Amino acid sequence: MSRVVGHPKHRIEDPALLRGNGRFVDDIALPDLLHVAFVRSTVAHARIIGVDVEIAKDMPGVHAVMQAKDLKPALMSLRMPLGASPSSAQNSSTPFVLSDKEVAYVGEPIAMVVAHSRYEAEDAVAAVIVDYDTLPVVTDARVGAVVGAPVVRTELASNVLNKLKVEFGDIEAAFSDAAHVFHDDLLQHRGCGHPMEGRGVLVEVRPGGNSLCVWSSTQMPHDLFHALSAMLDLDENRLRVITPDVGGGFGPKYCLYPEEFALPAAATILGRNLKWIEDRRENFLAAIQERDQYWSLDVATDADGRVLGMKGSLIHDQGAYAPKPVNLPYNSATAATGPYIVPAYSVDVSIVHTNKVPVSSVRGAGYPQAAFAMERMMDLIATELGIDRAEVRARNLIPPSKMPYTKPLKARSGAAMVYDSGDYPASQAEALAAAGWTDFPQRQAAALAEGRHIGIGMANAVKGTGRGPFESGTVRIAPSGRVSVFTGATAMGQGLATALAQICAEELGIEAEQVTVIAGDTAFSPLGLGGFASRQLVTAGSSVHIASKAVAAKAIKAASHMLDVPEEELELSGGHVRVKGNSNRGMSLAEVATRLRGAPGYAFPADVDPGLESSIQWKTDALAYANACHVVEVEVDVEVGHVTINRYVALHDSGKLINPMIVDGQIHGGIAHGIGNALFEVMGYDESGQPLTTTFAEYLLVTATELPRFETIYLETPSPMNPLGAKGVGEAGTIPAAAAIISAVEDALKPFAVRISQTPIVPETLFNLIQKGRAEMAARGEAIS
Amino acid sequence: MSERSIELTVNGRSYSGTADVRTTLADFLRHGLGLTGTHLGCEHGVCGACTILVDGVSARSCLMLAVQAEGSDVRTIEGLAEPNGDLHPLQTAFRDNHGLQCGFCTPGILMTLMELLDEQPDPTEADVRDAISGNICRCTGYQSIVAAAMQAAAELRKGRRA
Numbered sequence: 001m002s003r004v005v006g007h008p009k010h011r012i013e014d015p016a017l018l019r020g021n022g023r024f025v026d027d028i029a030l031p032d033l034l035h036v037a038f039v040r041s042t043v044a045h046a047r048i049i050g051v052d053v054e055i056a057k058d059m060p061g062v063h064a065v066m067q068a069k070d071l072k073p074a075l076m077s078l079r080m081p082l083g084a085s086p087s088s089a090q091n092s093s094t095p096f097v098l099s100d101k102e103v104a105y106v107g108e109p110i111a112m113v114v115a116h117s118r119y120e121a122e123d124a125v126a127a128v129i130v131d132y133d134t135l136p137v138v139t140d141a142r143v144g145a146v147v148g149a150p151v152v153r154t155e156l157a158s159n160v161l162n163k164l165k166v167e168f169g170d171i172e173a174a175f176s177d178a179a180h181v182f183h184d185d186l187l188q189h190r191g192c193g194h195p196m197e198g199r200g201v202l203v204e205v206r207p208g209g210n211s212l213c214v215w216s217s218t219q220m221p222h223d224l225f226h227a228l229s230a231m232l233d234l235d236e237n238r239l240r241v242i243t244p245d246v247g248g249g250f251g252p253k254y255c256l257y258p259e260e261f262a263l264p265a266a267a268t269i270l271g272r273n274l275k276w277i278e279d280r281r282e283n284f285l286a287a288i289q290e291r292d293q294y295w296s297l298d299v300a301t302d303a304d305g306r307v308l309g310m311k312g313s314l315i316h317d318q319g320a321y322a323p324k325p326v327n328l329p330y331n332s333a334t335a336a337t338g339p340y341i342v343p344a345y346s347v348d349v350s351i352v353h354t355n356k357v358p359v360s361s362v363r364g365a366g367y368p369q370a371a372f373a374m375e376r377m378m379d380l381i382a383t384e385l386g387i388d389r390a391e392v393r394a395r396n397l398i399p400p401s402k403m404p405y406t407k408p409l410k411a412r413s414g415a416a417m418v419y420d421s422g423d424y425p426a427s428q429a430e431a432l433a434a435a436g437w438t439d440f441p442q443r444q445a446a447a448l449a450e451g452r453h454i455g456i457g458m459a460n461a462v463k464g465t466g467r468g469p470f471e472s473g474t475v476r477i478a479p480s481g482r483v484s485v486f487t488g489a490t491a492m493g494q495g496l497a498t499a500l501a502q503i504c505a506e507e508l509g510i511e512a513e514q515v516t517v518i519a520g521d522t523a524f525s526p527l528g529l530g531g532f533a534s535r536q537l538v539t540a541g542s543s544v545h546i547a548s549k550a551v552a553a554k555a556i557k558a559a560s561h562m563l564d565v566p567e568e569e570l571e572l573s574g575g576h577v578r579v580k581g582n583s584n585r586g587m588s589l590a591e592v593a594t595r596l597r598g599a600p601g602y603a604f605p606a607d608v609d610p611g612l613e614s615s616i617q618w619k620t621d622a623l624a625y626a627n628a629c630h631v632v633e634v635e636v637d638v639e640v641g642h643v644t645i646n647r648y649v650a651l652h653d654s655g656k657l658i659n660p661m662i663v664d665g666q667i668h669g670g671i672a673h674g675i676g677n678a679l680f681e682v683m684g685y686d687e688s689g690q691p692l693t694t695t696f697a698e699y700l701l702v703t704a705t706e707l708p709r710f711e712t713i714y715l716e717t718p719s720p721m722n723p724l725g726a727k728g729v730g731e732a733g734t735i736p737a738a739a740a741i742i743s744a745v746e747d748a749l750k751p752f753a754v755r756i757s758q759t760p761i762v763p764e765t766l767f768n769l770i771q772k773g774r775a776e777m778a779a780r781g782e783a784i785s
Numbered sequence: 786m787s788e789r790s791i792e793l794t795v796n797g798r799s800y801s802g803t804a805d806v807r808t809t810l811a812d813f814l815r816h817g818l819g820l821t822g823t824h825l826g827c828e829h830g831v832c833g834a835c836t837i838l839v840d841g842v843s844a845r846s847c848l849m850l851a852v853q854a855e856g857s858d859v860r861t862i863e864g865l866a867e868p869n870g871d872l873h874p875l876q877t878a879f880r881d882n883h884g885l886q887c888g889f890c891t892p893g894i895l896m897t898l899m900e901l902l903d904e905q906p907d908p909t910e911a912d913v914r915d916a917i918s919g920n921i922c923r924c925t926g927y928q929s930i931v932a933a934a935m936q937a938a939a940e941l942r943k944g945r946r947a
Contacts, residue, residue, distance in 0.1 A: 010880055017888030018876040020822015020862035024889065027821035119807065196826040196834055196889040196923055247824070247889030248923050280827040493887020493924055665883045668926030696831035696921065704914040704927040 004506040008661035011498040012513055013491075022245045025200035025217045026277045034063050036263060036276035037121035039111040039128045040285060041103035044139070044355040044689025045152065046132035048101055051111055056127040061120030065128065066266055067111045068100035074232060074265040081227045083256035083324040084220065084532075088227060092155055093322040095358065097261045103132075104153045104320035105357050106691055107285025109258050114266060114274065137689045141317035141352040142294055152320055152353040159353040161318055162326060166333040168408035169344030174309025178300035182380050187758040188369045190292040190317065191681040193362045194701060195492075197247020198278035199287060201260055203267040211238035212267065216260055217246050219253040219490050219531035225522040227256055228264055243520035249492035250673070251361040252287040254532050255323040284694040289683055290362035291759075292317035293332060293369045297347075299377045305385050305392045309344035310337070310377065316351045319358040326351050327412060328359070331366030334409045334417065338374045339424040339462045339627055340396040355689040363673050364734040365533065367463055372759060375459040375739035379746065380755075389743065390432055393460060397424040404720075413468060413621040421717045422627045422653050428460060431651035434713060435631035448751070453636045454646070455748025459739035461630075464623030465654075465728025466538025466721070472527040473543025475504055475551045476613035479597050481575060481590030483508060483515045488528010489540035490520040494730060495662040499537055500544045502658055503724070507548035508555075508589070509572030527617055534626070534728025537658060542618040542722045550614035555592045558612070561605035562587060562595060624719035626654045626727035630671070630740040636748040641767030643679055643745055645708045653715040655727035660714065663729050668710050670733020676702045678738035678759055751784050753777060791855045795820065796864025804851035810844075811835045813851035814861060822862035822892050826921065833920030836893035837861050843900045862892035865899070874944070875899065875937040884933035886924035894920045898934050906942055910935060 016022055039051075053065040064070075068078050078097050079090045099108050111128055115121035136150035143149055144159040152159055175181060202215040212234065218224055225241040228234065246253065259276055267274045278287070297312035316329035333347045378396070382389040398405045400423040407417040432438070440456045447454045474486040485500050497517035505512045518524050519540075529539075552572055559577035560567040563586070571580050578586035593612040598604060633647035650671055657663045680700040684692030693699035718725030738759045745766070746756045752773030758765070777784060792801040795818060804813050809828075814820045814837070826834035828847045835846040838860040865873045875895055878884065885891040894917055901908060901916040908916070913934040914927070922930065 011883070013888070014880045014885060015872070017885055017891055018862075018872060018879055018895070019866055020820070020892055022822070022888050024821075024824070026815075026825075029816075029819070119805070194923055196832060196887065196921065197824070246887065248887040250923065280829065280832075493889070495886065661883045665886055665925060665929060668928055669886065669924045670926075672926035673923070695829050696827050697829070701921045701923065703918045703921060704931065705918045707914075707927055710926060710928055 002506055004502045004512055005658050006656070007659070009498060009502055009512055009659055011495050011662070012501055013495060013497055024197055024245045024247055025202050025215050028202055028215060028244060030202065030204055030273045033273045033275055034114050034116060035118040035121050036274055037113050037118060037125045038109045038259065039113065039125050039130065041106055041108040041110060043103065043132050043134055044106050044137045045135040046103055047135060048099065048103060048110065049131040049133050052129040053111065056113060056124040059120070059124045059127060061116040062113060062124045063116065064114040064270060065111060065124065066114065068096070068098040071097060071262060071265040071269065074268040075261065076231050076233055080256060080258065080261060080323065081230065083223055083227065084254070085325050088230065093161055095258055095321040095323055097258050097265065102154060105355055106689060107357055109262065112262055112266060114270065137355045139354055139356060139685050139687060139689050141292065141315050141354050144354050145315060145350050145352045152355045156353065161322060161351045161353055164330065164349045165346065166349065166409065167346035169309065171309050171311050171344040171346040174344035175300045178308050179303040180301045180385065181298055182377070182384055183298045184376060184380055184757050186295040186297065186373055186376055188291050188293045188372055189759055190289045190359070190683050191362060191677055192284065192289050192683055192699065193250035193252035193287065194283070195248025195250050195253065198280060198283040199253065199257065199259065200277040201263045202275045203263045204273050205267050205271055209271055212264055213240045213242065214264055215242050215244050217253060218243055219249045219492055221490060221520045221522055222488055222528040222530060224256060224260055228261065231261055232264060232268060240523045243490050246492035249531055250363045251290065251365065253492065255288055255360050280696065281694050284691060284699065286357060288323070288358050288360040289319070290328065290359050291369060291677065292359070295373045297373060297377055299381065301381055305381050305387050305395055307340060307342050307396050310342055311346040313348045316349065317356070317359060318351050318353050319356045320353060321358040323358055324360055328361060328366035330412070332370045335367050335370035336374050337407065338371060339398055339460045340374065341398055356685060361532065363670065364731045367731065367735045368674065368677065368738055371459060371461045371735045372739045375736065375743065376757065379743050390428065390437055390458060393428060394425060397428065399425060411464065411623055415621040418622060419462065419625045420719050420721050422625065423717065424460065424627055427627055427651050427653055427715060428629045430713060431629035431631050431649055432458070434711065435633070435647065435649040437631060453638050453748045453751070454633065455636065455744045455746065456631065456633050457740050457743025457745070457747055458629065458631045459736035459743060461628045461732065461736035463534065463626050463732050463735055465534040465626050466620065466624045467533035467535045468539065468620040470617040470619040471529055471536065471539035471543055472525050472615070472617050473540050473547050474525065474613060474615040475544060475547040477551060477589050477593040479590060479594040481588055481593065483510060485515055485517045485544055486524045487517070487519050487540045487544065488525045488530065489536040490531040492531055494666060495659065496536055499658045499662060500540060503541050503544050504548045507545070507552045510575050514575070534730040534732065538624055538722050538724070538726050538728055539618060539620065541658065541724050541726060543616040545723055546618060547614040547616040551612060554608060554614070555589055555612060558592050558596055558605045558608045559587055561608070620721065622721050624655060624721040624727040626652065626729065626732050628652045628732050628736055630736045632740045632744040634741065634744040634748055636745055638770050641763035641770060643766065645675065645741070648708050649711045649713070650733065651713040651715065652729070652732055653717050654729045654732060655719040656716055656725035657714060658724065658726060663714070664712055666729040667712055667733040670731060671710055671737050672702055672707060674734040674737020675707065675741060678741040679761060681760060682762060749773065789852050791852055793854050793857050793859055795859045796861060806850065806852055808851045809847055810849040810851045810854050811846035814846060820861055820863050824889050824892055826890060832890070833897060834890045834893040836896045836920065838896055838900060843897055862895060865895060874940040875902070878933040878937035878940065882929045882933040882936060884925065884930045890920060890922045894922065894930060902938055902941055906938060906945065908938055
């Protein structure tokens with residue numbers, strides 16, 4: 001029985017945050033600080049004819065107004081490198097640090113004002129005059145993909161960034177042998193990540209003027225470090241990147257951004273400390289968004305609804321640029337078959353630029369779209385064949401007897417896609433039982449008799465978590481006895497420090513509160529990847545676990561020499577190495593660490609290396625697959641199209657849980673995000689590419705009054721893929737949520753024979769679908785039950 | 786810019802200083818007084834992260850000017866813990882119930898709930914949800930926040946009876 005791991009421990013992050021003593025990037029004060037505001041494109045596509053800064057540069061408090069040409073002396077290139085990639089090379093779709101020739105989305109940075117206050121900087125931004133020659137705009141990827149469509153940037157020959165085909169099995173045979181073929185076109189809308197803290201960059205020019213410390217509210221400090229080092233041609237010992245407290249990530253902070261290069265470049269040129277804090281409107285305009293995908297699918301089944309094959313196409317809206325390799329549609333296309341046995345599969349993927357803000361991952365990263373597509377097809381099969389929706393899924397789920405199950409696909413690493421563990425049918429059965437699936441039809445009939453439209457829906461999901469290739473973990477006990485964990489993983493509010501401290505404390509015989517975790521600081525962790533793909537507990541956790549074991553073993557070995565007691569008679573507890581059965585005899589970890597620090601000329605314990613520490617970079621190419629089943633009950637007010645969620649049951653198997661309290665928080669937050677995607681979050685653009693929703697009054701994030709109590713159930717099938725048996729939880733809650741809710745809403749609207757093939761369904765959309773259903777039924781001469 | 790002198794009380798301490806007339810109260814607290822616990826999530830009055838108490842009433846400090854707080858008694862997140870450093874029962878309840886993740890919206894939610902629990906010592910869960918319906922949290926899904934508020938309410942009622 002573990003002592004620290006597996007228990008709902010209080011978070012070590014909380015006291016400072018609860019007292020208002022957190023240190024987010026805007027909380028850090030530096031001497032002689034200047035503030036930056038950006039001049040951003042007000043049009044979706046234009047050639048820049050000229051930028052007039054004459055009035056702006058003479059305004060009160062203004063220190064400098066800088067354009068691309070002004071930053072050029074400090075930068076190796078005005079074009080950004082490709083983030084999160086093995087090559088880091090720039091290409092014709094990476095964004096610019098500042099754009100001086102052409103802009104391709106509203107919000108693209110053109111110039112920066114440096115002033116004594118943000119207020120004065122914004123005054124001057126308003127006085128910069130940009131002369132635009134507007135160009136044709138593409139806002140719909142389906143239109144942009146057509147040959148002859150105007151290009152979103154004049155440097156491109158085509159808006160199609162890439163095409164790929166994801167396929168396996170004999171798809172032609174599957175369809176020719178099919179008893180039934182069903183078709184649907186699905187539209188999934190983009191949304192924003194919206195961490196409550198926007199992005200922000202702070203640059204300190206260190207004394208002497210030729211080294212920089214950069215704080216960024218990012219998920220990827222090491223990626224930024226290496227990219228900045230190359231772009232500024234700065235020796236690595238002259239650059240440090242730190243992530244301070246981060247007020248939420250949710251994907252948008254995974255990218256390298258123009259502002260993260262513009263500020264260090266300007267600071268270098270001006271020799272001044274600079275700060276830029278993104279405001280919410282900028283976050284709407286310039287932080288990446290995700291999820292616009294258009295799927296067209298055909299599914300072939302046998303007479304009993306067993307899937308024989310699925311084929312179709314997927315158009316992915318990439319926005320104006322691609323700041324990192326475009327993995328999302330690959331995630332979507334390879335994840336679509338989910339927890340089901342699909343013998344043959346073929347999907348043509350087109351990745352298409354549009355004149356909208358660039359697209360990268362938002363919580364779920366392509367998986368929610370995949371789950372939505374597959375689960376909608378499952379419901380379609382059930383509806384068309386008159387089989388219960390859960391039964392259709394049960395007939396197609398991968399049984400536990402086939403685990404581990406290899407999908408004939410490859411993960412990004414090239415490794416085979418192997419679902420390592422889990423019992424999908426049992427997961428579904430347990431979630432359905434908890435939600436009262438079988439007796440729902442009676443409740444539904446009773447409600448309908450009262451004129452209330454209630455519905456139940458479900459969705460399954462599988463998520464590959466713990467993406468490699470590695471994450472770093474160093475465990476060090478100082479001569480003071482203080483225990484520190486250093487990692488390249490990045491804390492962005494999810495409780496990473498607590499989880500890693502628990503893993504460390506378990507092995508060292510101490511409490512989690514006695515461990516300090518330093519995450520995301522390139523000065524302390526030379527190697528690191530960062531926060532993405534529900535990976536950090538699995539990867540950094542495994543490194544810290546192995547490193548902690550090594551430190552424990554080393555402490556015992558050293559103490560064995562020092563106490564002259566055989567190793568097997570020693571154990572760690574309460575910060576001491578003790579002789580088993582004799583708690584009075586032993587020595588503190590501080591004493592061991594002091595000895596292993598060494599002293600000039602004094603002998604060292606034999607066979608023990610200096611330093612009471614261990615550094616591990618646990619590597620993996622494979623993923624640990626978590627699974628989930630969500631069951632949702634809703635009520636629809638058919639007069640106004642309003643949806644109320646009455647009940648939400650979420651079953652998750654995320655392997656061995658390190659801190660069940662934190663896991664529950666991750667799942668709750670993930671579900672809330674998915675509910676937003678299903679019912680509330682609309683990022684509107686007009687035909688000219690102008691964003692229509694740039695405040696929280698227009699773009700609705702879900703609030704407390706719209707949510708039900710979540711009922712969560714956890715199975716803990718350990719993953720054999722890592723020493724902790726863990727699977728990631730950061731995104732799993734989001735992935736099936738929208739699919740389950742839409743399934744429930746459609747069920748509630750059975751009397752109107754409504755088919756829902758899109759997200760989100762805001763009241764107006766739903767109202768129109770209901771009206772359409774009524775009209776079609778009337779045309780067929782059917783009565784609404 | 787024209788500056789004006791202002792005097793106000795923050796967390797029981799008197800401050801006097803000058804502020805540009807257009808400086809928001811949030812910026813004055815954060816950058817003028819160094820009380821960075823009050824956070825700015827939207828700067829248009831919707832997200833509630835910057836909520837503080839002004840003369841006992843919740844206010845969005847991003848929508849108030851510093852000069853409007855002249856003579857006011859302001860309470861921020863930094864003033865919540867006991868003078869001896871112990872966490873306030875509401876803060877303890879948030880820790881016990883995992884009512885925060887990234888902690889960015891938390892100060893505004895705590896101050897909003899301080900007002901609720903003052904006015905309504907025995908709220909229902911629906912009352913709590915209603916009270917925080919003007920505070921956006923992207924991390925938690927709110928359930929743990931509601932649980933924390935209910936625990937704090939019970940704890941504070943016990944304190945009142947004692």
